[in-house]
Amino acid sequence: MKLNDKQTAAAIIAVGMAFMGMAIRNGIVTFKDRDRTVAVKGLCEREVKADKVTWSLTYKEIGNDPSAMYDLLEQKNRKVVAFLKSAGIKDDEISINPAEIADRQADNYGNEIMNYRYKAKSVITVTSNNIDQVRQLMRRQAELMKQGIAIVSEEYSNNVTYEFTGLNRIKPEMVQEATKNARATAQKFADDSGSKLGDIRSAQQGQFSIENRDNNTPYIKRIRVVNTMEYALD
Numbered sequence: 001m002k003l004n005d006k007q008t009a010a011a012i013i014a015v016g017m018a019f020m021g022m023a024i025r026n027g028i029v030t031f032k033d034r035d036r037t038v039a040v041k042g043l044c045e046r047e048v049k050a051d052k053v054t055w056s057l058t059y060k061e062i063g064n065d066p067s068a069m070y071d072l073l074e075q076k077n078r079k080v081v082a083f084l085k086s087a088g089i090k091d092d093e094i095s096i097n098p099a100e101i102a103d104r105q106a107d108n109y110g111n112e113i114m115n116y117r118y119k120a121k122s123v124i125t126v127t128s129n130n131i132d133q134v135r136q137l138m139r140r141q142a143e144l145m146k147q148g149i150a151i152v153s154e155e156y157s158n159n160v161t162y163e164f165t166g167l168n169r170i171k172p173e174m175v176q177e178a179t180k181n182a183r184a185t186a187q188k189f190a191d192d193s194g195s196k197l198g199d200i201r202s203a204q205q206g207q208f209s210i211e212n213r214d215n216n217t218p219y220i221k222r223i224r225v226v227n228t229m230e231y232a233l234d
Helices: 003-025 066-086 131-138 167-192
Strands: 029-032 037-049 052-063 094-096 100-103 118-128 160-163 197-205 209-212 220-233
Touching: 037 167, 052 066, 052 131, 066 094, 066 100, 066 118, 118 131, 167 197, 167 220
Parallel strands: none
Antiparallel strands: 029 037, 037 220, 052 118, 052 160, 094 118, 100 118, 197 220, 209 220
């Protein structure tokens, strides 16, 4: 072999090794020279709007007369329900949890002097598929404040959650798209390496993940799936 031919061959090998190294680092392509196969990953991502919302309206009271506190919570419950219905929320979308009343003195291990012995909490939950309607209603919470009802957030839970329940409807299309993308990656690798893409040797479907697109739009969900395919190279 002439010197120029050796230099050309060495350059081709170097470029090929660089490409392979980059592909492996990116987790896209794994090439098995001995078996003449290539393993590739195909990604499919979609952004969808949530189709279910759960909104918990929590309000609290403190006092020394449990009976009077219970009556006050009942009055507020009626006002909140009337507020919700006036905005188009249906009866079957509203649930009222039993009022909770706790004796603060029973938990007072430090003998702290308390002006109010009891604390009470009431929670009304709205569960709806009408995301826009509920979001518009949430912006009107100040109307409840004017009626003496302060909606509070629970320390260890979100007062509103959004879900997407239609995953099974779009699963087949997403799997097909991820598989198509994997094949396109494998085909490009075959073309770049001077090989012919053969049959599928193995296929593995990844788990679907559903996450909020970002913190500001939790009602927009990002769905993701990654398929791993192994092809023969001829």
